[in-house]
Amino acid sequence: MYYLFLILACVIAQEWLNVTSNYTALMSDLNIDLLEPGIAVQLYEANNDNYTLMGTMPVDRNWQNITIHCGVITKGGHYIIQLISNNTIEYDDVFQDGQTVEFDVRWPGASLSFEPKRITTYPDPWQQVVIIMKFEGPQCEPAVGSAVPMLWLDLIYCGLSANACKNVSRESSRGSMEHLIVHSEQIRGYPRFRKIPLKCDIFGIAGFYTAVLRPPTRQTAFTHVMDGQLEVFPSNKFTLDVDGKSLFHCDNYGGGVPVTFQYPSCILPTSDKIRLFGRQREDVSTLLPPTKLHYISEHRIIKGRHSVYFDCELFSEKYIEYCFVYVNQAINRAYTNIKTKCVPTSPITEDDSGQWSKWSEWSPCSTTCYGGTRNRYRTCDSPPPKYGAKFCQFQIVKK
Numbered sequence: 001m002y003y004l005f006l007i008l009a010c011v012i013a014q015e016w017l018n019v020t021s022n023y024t025a026l027m028s029d030l031n032i033d034l035l036e037p038g039i040a041v042q043l044y045e046a047n048n049d050n051y052t053l054m055g056t057m058p059v060d061r062n063w064q065n066i067t068i069h070c071g072v073i074t075k076g077g078h079y080i081i082q083l084i085s086n087n088t089i090e091y092d093d094v095f096q097d098g099q100t101v102e103f104d105v106r107w108p109g110a111s112l113s114f115e116p117k118r119i120t121t122y123p124d125p126w127q128q129v130v131i132i133m134k135f136e137g138p139q140c141e142p143a144v145g146s147a148v149p150m151l152w153l154d155l156i157y158c159g160l161s162a163n164a165c166k167n168v169s170r171e172s173s174r175g176s177m178e179h180l181i182v183h184s185e186q187i188r189g190y191p192r193f194r195k196i197p198l199k200c201d202i203f204g205i206a207g208f209y210t211a212v213l214r215p216p217t218r219q220t221a222f223t224h225v226m227d228g229q230l231e232v233f234p235s236n237k238f239t240l241d242v243d244g245k246s247l248f249h250c251d252n253y254g255g256g257v258p259v260t261f262q263y264p265s266c267i268l269p270t271s272d273k274i275r276l277f278g279r280q281r282e283d284v285s286t287l288l289p290p291t292k293l294h295y296i297s298e299h300r301i302i303k304g305r306h307s308v309y310f311d312c313e314l315f316s317e318k319y320i321e322y323c324f325v326y327v328n329q330a331i332n333r334a335y336t337n338i339k340t341k342c343v344p345t346s347p348i349t350e351d352d353s354g355q356w357s358k359w360s361e362w363s364p365c366s367t368t369c370y371g372g373t374r375n376r377y378r379t380c381d382s383p384p385p386k387y388g389a390k391f392c393q394f395q396i397v398k399k
Helices: 161-167 174-180
Strands: 017-019 032-034 040-047 052-056 064-070 077-084 100-105 110-115 119-120 127-137 150-159 181-188 192-198 206-216 230-233 239-242 257-262 273-279 294-300 307-310 320-331 335-343
Touching: 052 064, 110 206, 127 150, 150 161, 150 174, 161 206, 174 181, 239 320, 239 335, 294 307
Parallel strands: 119 230
Antiparallel strands: 017 032, 032 064, 040 052, 040 077, 077 100, 110 127, 127 192, 150 181, 150 206, 206 230, 239 257, 257 307, 273 294, 273 320, 320 335
């Protein structure tokens, strides 16, 4: 459980009042002890260079103290108190030096947690994720005419490491974390206990998530940061299959090359795709992912359907192998290659697999003293693999 406490900085330009240094919105009255006589005290909310007058409290003959009742200040932030006297001058929204005090008000303490704490991407309905929110207090209701307290709940994708969530701190703001926010929701008031359900399609990327509360202003620092995270594992409900052991002879009258697939029930309606890539002969031994191959075509997946057909005209002997890739698009438009199925262009047998050549002669020693190395090599060309058959296995270099 984590509670945020903003430190109240009471900077008194002249010693004309005393004010408490640990005030929290909606938790108690704010008592101000006056050390100089005046006509009234004014309370302003400061937002960057904008000042909003919240109220004017007249000072009676017994000018020793003023009380701002609980319910007037409803949210954390920066505030200004000004003493109005016969000598007070206000011009162009600039306060007269020596008659103002600036201070910060704390937001009520709150805790945030996930339930459950581990799920798979696109979880089933019985695995629905909720954020449990608990606020301390408040001790009073907002006064009539006061601003309704409002915060925003942001769900943030941290990345593949739990430690990355530690980079989300009270010094962060929505402006600096914009690209990582996958969901936002407005929170009115300070609920003592509330469960906030989250849709399953929010969790389309494996990794770690955390949650924060923030004021409506984009550049304002977070007010509350979750102490913990949600871990999301890849779903095992994605499947991909291509009918046949090779692509020739392709049956154009049957619609082309059929590709079948399965997916979780709550993927986005039309965001996923099946992409087709070709691999040329010189690339047969590459270890790069299919997205580094030669892009040919793609089909968009319509939710509810589980097969697509690629026209026979897309395939030729230019490529020795074709790779079909299931691509998932998350709610934040991030793409992930989920499944890959590669099929040779022409039929192959075990005899078509590549074979190693003989080892080369040993190279000269790398040093004239102790600790040197000598190498020898072999190549997968005796014969090379045909049509995308298996590349030679085991080591290429011997030391």
